[in-house]
Amino acid sequence: MSGYLFIQSQDPFTEARTTHQFALARQLFAAGHAVRLLLVQNGVTPARQGAQTPYFDALLRDGIPVSADDFSLRQRQIGDADLKAAVTVAPISTVIDALLDGNKVIWN
């Protein structure tokens, strides 16, 4: 079993390929791998309550841990209370922790 951290910079409102990126994360998770996402830049926008993002929401339903970069949230004036319930806030150092833990870290 491998550990994967997907750094999700693209958002589903402007990038159709996110459908496949989210699908890959779900497939790896279903196959038993440790998968999580860190949303950065415009990638944080589907985490906002009320965002209509079925492919992203499927990740949350599956129980895949999803965090949003605190700096990217602040830039967009998205507060903690604005986030969907399963999304947590995390610092960018999450990426470094994952790299130093030997995870496969993939930029989307």
Added chain:
Amino acid sequence: MDHRILTFAFMEPPFESERTVTFFRLLDAALAQGAGVRVFAYEGAVALAFARQAPHGNAVHGRDAEQEAHPLSKDWIAALQAKAAEKGLTFEWINCGLCVDERGVNEVIDGCGRGGPPDLWRYAATAFNTLTIGTR
């Protein structure tokens, strides 16, 4: 050298994309956590270390260069070099030479070198881990 090294491959030019800011935040976070850093810059990213970058004012808003405090990527690199030196950590930066020649950005700040794809291979092969940030 008793610290782990992380390699970053980056291709984004300066002054264009939010990816550049995120990239520099990652480098800063790596040093903050005691990891050494090696960067292989290719395509537009070779201009990040271009020594002749210059700040400018903003006439529309009536600000001179000092007031505008326009951020320059070469200064961010220099700041990271200083942070690494202070902490006794590795910080290496190699620009792809072919990409440099294409863009005419040969003059780089001290501490940044010139190389090619074999350097990326060497960096990745000897690093504890590697992150490639592609341009989408």
